[in-house]
């Protein structure tokens with residue numbers, strides 16, 4: 001559905017994106033994660049044929065951005081991170097206006113606009129002026145506009161940014177539904193955890209380079225294989241004794257020593273570990289803290305995919 005090969009954009013001497021390789025199939029929901037200026041918008045604008053690459057290729061359904069831009073525009077719906085709505089138009093008029101631009105007219109237009117209002121759950125605001133909508137509602141209106149010509153591919157630039165928690169949940173559910181409808185979606189964000197549980201693939205881009213390009217389930221499965229414990233003894237002098245008790249234990253794969261604690265990586269599949277604190281206490285070690293390390297999804301993605309030639 002979407003494929004990029006060595007996709008690169010340079011401004012003067014600096015690279016906005018460098019050799020980006022994506023390969024997304026029908027129904028893929030790809031979370032495109034990176035900080036400000038990382039290159040997400042540049043990549044999406046090139047795929048949407050709104051910007052030319054310096055070199056490299058991007059294909060949508062086999063059509064190259066170089067030779068088949070018109071075909072691609074028919075297949076792609078692009079929602080920029082910020083878009084204006086017209087002050088003097090109601091929600092319905094706004095969508096009708098853009099439907100006309102796609103040459104959807106008459107009864108078909110009325111039907112299509114109603115369907116889209118239904119999909120993004122904005123029917124109750126159909127006669128409100130577009131500029132009176134909340135940020136979340138405005139984003140949903142933008143999405144409805146993007147969906148009007150029934151594109152197979154959606155490129156959504158930061159659709160969750162600026163939303164309050166409830167609007168965020170609604171937008172995430174909407175993205176999930178669109179994925180289930182078989183659309184291929186690229187959705188960008190600064191924050192990995194907010195996308196990781198709705199996407200099936202994740203890419204992490206930084207300074208134009210795609211450092212991670214991974215299958216979410218695969219990463220989560222591999223992360224979940226190892227429980228990591230953090231153990232703080234009351235006496236720092238006990239660290240060495242603790243370490244020697246834990247190294248070589250049948251449930252322990254490895255032990256890392258910190259200044260005042262141990263990080264204990266359990267063997268794959270080990271889920272029960274209540275015997276470990278018991279064993280330490282029986283060996284006269286008083287514990288301040290014994291807890292399971294919180295999963296830092298971002299770090300996990302980075303760690304697990306490092307050195308795996310980008311792909312998992």
Ligand SMILES: Nc1ncnc2c1ncn2[C@@H]1O[C@H](COP(=O)(O)OP(=O)(O)OP(=O)(O)O)[C@@H](O)[C@H]1O
Nearest residue numbers: 011015016017034035036037038039040041042043
């Ligand atoms: N027209 C331009 N001229 C020069 N540099 C540009 C231009 N457009 C983008 N850049 C640079 O390219 C890099 C990538 O920008 P891009 O907008 O793709 O990042 P982004 O990941 O979408 O960030 P954000 O989340 O802030 O939108 C940035 O360093 C940016 O300054």
